[in-house]
Amino acid sequence: MLQEVLIAGFGGQGVLSTGQLLAYAGMIENKQVAWIPSYGPEMRGGTANCGITISDEPISSPLVTEPTTLIVMNRPSLDKFEKSVVPGGLILINSSLVDQKVTRQDLQVLEIPANRIAEELGNTKVANNIILGVLIELTGIVSLEAVVESLKKVLPARRHNLIPVNQQALEKGMQLAKEFKNKQ
Amino acid sequence: MSKVLMKGNEAIGEGAIRAGCRHFFGYPITPQSELPHYLAKRMPEVGGVFLQAESETSSINMVYGAAGAGFRTMTSSSSPGLSLMQEGISYLVGAELPCVVVNVMRGGPGLGNIAPAQGDYFQAVKGGGHGDYKLVVLAPASVQEIIDMMQVAFDLADQYRTPVMLVGDGILGQMMEPVELADEVTLPEVPAKPWAASGLKGRKKPNIVNSLYIVPEDCEELNQRLFAKYDVIAAQETRWEEYRLEDAEIVLTGFGTAARIAKSVVDKARSEGIKAGLIRPITLWPFPSEVYAKAAAHANKFLCVEMSMGQMVEDVRLAVNGKKPVHFYGRSGGMVPLAKDVLAEVKKLMAGGE
Numbered sequence: 001m002l003q004e005v006l007i008a009g010f011g012g013q014g015v016l017s018t019g020q021l022l023a024y025a026g027m028i029e030n031k032q033v034a035w036i037p038s039y040g041p042e043m044r045g046g047t048a049n050c051g052i053t054i055s056d057e058p059i060s061s062p063l064v065t066e067p068t069t070l071i072v073m074n075r076p077s078l079d080k081f082e083k084s085v086v087p088g089g090l091i092l093i094n095s096s097l098v099d100q101k102v103t104r105q106d107l108q109v110l111e112i113p114a115n116r117i118a119e120e121l122g123n124t125k126v127a128n129n130i131i132l133g134v135l136i137e138l139t140g141i142v143s144l145e146a147v148v149e150s151l152k153k154v155l156p157a158r159r160h161n162l163i164p165v166n167q168q169a170l171e172k173g174m175q176l177a178k179e180f181k182n183k184q
Numbered sequence: 185m186s187k188v189l190m191k192g193n194e195a196i197g198e199g200a201i202r203a204g205c206r207h208f209f210g211y212p213i214t215p216q217s218e219l220p221h222y223l224a225k226r227m228p229e230v231g232g233v234f235l236q237a238e239s240e241t242s243s244i245n246m247v248y249g250a251a252g253a254g255f256r257t258m259t260s261s262s263s264p265g266l267s268l269m270q271e272g273i274s275y276l277v278g279a280e281l282p283c284v285v286v287n288v289m290r291g292g293p294g295l296g297n298i299a300p301a302q303g304d305y306f307q308a309v310k311g312g313g314h315g316d317y318k319l320v321v322l323a324p325a326s327v328q329e330i331i332d333m334m335q336v337a338f339d340l341a342d343q344y345r346t347p348v349m350l351v352g353d354g355i356l357g358q359m360m361e362p363v364e365l366a367d368e369v370t371l372p373e374v375p376a377k378p379w380a381a382s383g384l385k386g387r388k389k390p391n392i393v394n395s396l397y398i399v400p401e402d403c404e405e406l407n408q409r410l411f412a413k414y415d416v417i418a419a420q421e422t423r424w425e426e427y428r429l430e431d432a433e434i435v436l437t438g439f440g441t442a443a444r445i446a447k448s449v450v451d452k453a454r455s456e457g458i459k460a461g462l463i464r465p466i467t468l469w470p471f472p473s474e475v476y477a478k479a480a481a482h483a484n485k486f487l488c489v490e491m492s493m494g495q496m497v498e499d500v501r502l503a504v505n506g507k508k509p510v511h512f513y514g515r516s517g518g519m520v521p522l523a524k525d526v527l528a529e530v531k532k533l534m535a536g537g538e
Contacts, residue, residue: 020360024189027362035189035360039215039298060448060523061441062359153189 001031001056003141004064008049008081009073009094017154018071018128019050022135024150025142026054034062047076054141069139071131075100090138092131110134110180117172123162126169133173138181144170185364192356193218195327195363196286197226199334200258204371205284206232207257209246211239214298215354216262216288240265244272244285251281252393254380256338260286262354263304264295266312273347274313278395278406280379282341284334285319285349288357291518299518300354302442305495308349309469316407318414320348320421321468323439327361333466335372340421342375344413351468353491355441355520414470423466424475428454432461434530435479437500438489439465442521446489449526458534468496476503485533486510489526491519 005022009015016037026033037050051064069090072078075098078091085091087106096115112134114127129147136142147170151163190198197219200208208227210220220236227234233250237243243259250257261269266287276283289304291297306312308321320340324330333350341348381391397403425443428450429435436446443464453460463479465472476486485508488497494512501510513529515521 020189023360027187027189033189033362036355036358039354039358057451058447059361060444061520062355062361063520065522 001054003054003069003139004067005052005054005069005071005135005141006049006064006067006081006084007052007071007073008047008077011046011048013048013073014125014128015048015073016050018132019052021129021147021150021154022052022054022132022142024153025146026052028146028149029142031055031142032057032059034059036062036064047074047080049077049081069135071135072098073128074098078102092134094127094131096127108138110138110177112173112176118169121165121168121172123165126166129166129169130173130176133170133175134177135173136170137174137177144174186367187362187364189360190327190363191218191358191360192327192330192352193288193358194222195330196260196334196350196352196357197222198365199331200284200338201226201230201232202331202369203256203335203338204374205256205258205338206230207247207250207255208233208259209235209237209243209250209257210259210261211237211243211265213262213265215290215300215357216260216286218357219260219286219288240268241272244269244276247283247285248272248276248279248281251276251283252279252381254377254382256282256342256374258284258286260288262288262290262298263292263301266304266307270307270313273319274315274317275395276347277313277317277319277410278315278397279393280345280410281347281393282338282345283347284337284341285347287349287351289351289353291516297518298354300356300441300491300520301516301518302353302440302491303493303495303516304351305468305490305492308351309471309499317410318469320344320346320417320470322348322350323466323468324350324352324356325440325443325464327356327359328363330356331363331365339372340417342377344417346413346417351440353441354518418470421467422470422472424472425462425464425466426475427462427464429461429463429479431459431482432479433459433482433484434534435461435463435476435483435486436489436526436530437463437465437476437486437496439468439496442489442491445521445523445526448523449489449530452523452527453530458530460530465496471499471503473499473503476500477505477507480504480507483508487526487530487533488512489521490514491521492516
């Protein structure tokens with residue numbers, strides 16, 4: 001198993017911490033993991049992205065140049081990275097923020113109105129974890145339990161009261177993915 | 185032991201703390217700034233000194249002062265910063281002062297960029313500053329190895345009274361990987377430093393730390409002493425990793441991040457029936473020449489993979505000594521070789537191409 005995930009959006013959207021959550025979950029499951037941020041001369045409000053590699057084998061390069069999954073949190077990221085996804089790969093789009101369509105025909109694409117669903121859950125900050133829930137259900141990259149466990153590591157102690165709502169978001173995402181699979 | 189996810193730059197800092205380093209002097213520069221950031225927080229927790237100097241020139245001379253006073257001390261920077269430090273490094277060698285200098289390399293020459301590169305190999309292993317000298321140069325290839333190598337770096341520095349350099353690149357500095365950390369930290373034993381300028385303590389004659397040898401005879405004696413020391417280091421401290429080397433017909437080689445990529449190419453090539461192997465120098469100086477010479481007996485050819493226009497390849501050629509062809513594949517200026525491109529190069533070479 002080798003999964004290379006690229007998460008891309010604006011700085012401040014939690015792109016990097018969502019990636020860390022995924023990497024931690026892989027580590028908890030004793031998989032080989034690597035996480036690397038884009039660290040170009042970027043500023044707040046500019047684009048941010050990170051690559052997460054989760055594998056059964058030792059990881060050669062942590063750079064994700066041809067993602068198996070692309071998570072898109074803003075429009076420039078779709079423009080920039082759509083062409084890099086491997087044929088047959090997966091694109092997950094936060095359609096609350098991105099109104100653009102994927103043009104490639106050789107990919108699996110899911111549009112998730114993550115901010116709207118997060119609002120329904122009562123906390124817009126958990127939007128990323130709705131998408132993460134979709135990812136883990138569709139790809140089996142890591143388990144829900146491992147992601148919930150890694151929330152304890154990534155969130156500071158004073159934010160641990162937010163773990164239940166984050167778990168809800170993950171479960172909501174998994175449910176959406178199941179519905180999508182049933183429709184196919 | 186506990187397993188944590190850590191950035192390479194943070195691992196350099198934590199490794200230094202665990203190795204007993206309590207004096208850090210540095211100046212921020214991408215892609216290593218998480219290291220001073222980390223130590224700015226950690227040093228006060230362990231009663232150490234974190235000082236952000238006004239320049240890299242200052243940092244390295246503060247290291248000279250702390251090392252001269254007998255403390256475990258270090259500085260870190262990235263490529264352009266290391267160029268500024270070269271004079272100080274030469275002085276540290278001349279005064280036989282133990283210290284650790286870290287270079288998280290980026291694209292050059294000049295101001296270049298902040299992307300990962302390995303173009304400072306020559307600067308690290310062939311001098312860099314003025315005069316006849318060598319640095320022990322360590323090149324870890326994972327975040328775990330960074331933690332382990334920081335301990336080795338400080339131990340070798342003290343044991344041989346020499347500056348030790350640890351080189352990484354932007355990828356190793358920025359990436360997060362799992363590391364095993366001991367829960368209980370026992371500080372390592374640091375050898376006595378009777379030469380240190382740390383006060384007379386009842387003695388009549390003060391210790392003087394200096395690199396000025398005004399009489400040529402004395403200065404030649406210093407050079408001979410240094411090189412006698414380098415012979416011992418070369419004999420006892422050379423480190424490398426071998427991978428699937430025994431029956432390899434093509435030997436890939438590289439250090440740090442480039443070696444990780446080369447290693448994955450070895451597996452890919454093997455799965456396609458090509459007998460490939462890997463030599464990864466862990467010490468860039470002393471260079472593990474003998475293992476190349478040995479491999480040249482059964483291998484048909486070598487391929488050196490670097491994130492530069494080709495620097496370590498010269499040492500590989502010296503080690504192979506004309507017995508077999510040594511080819512090169514590299515990307516530079518902050519670009520990173522892709523495994524598929526290196527594999528294509530391997531196939532081309534195995535098919536008899538140049």
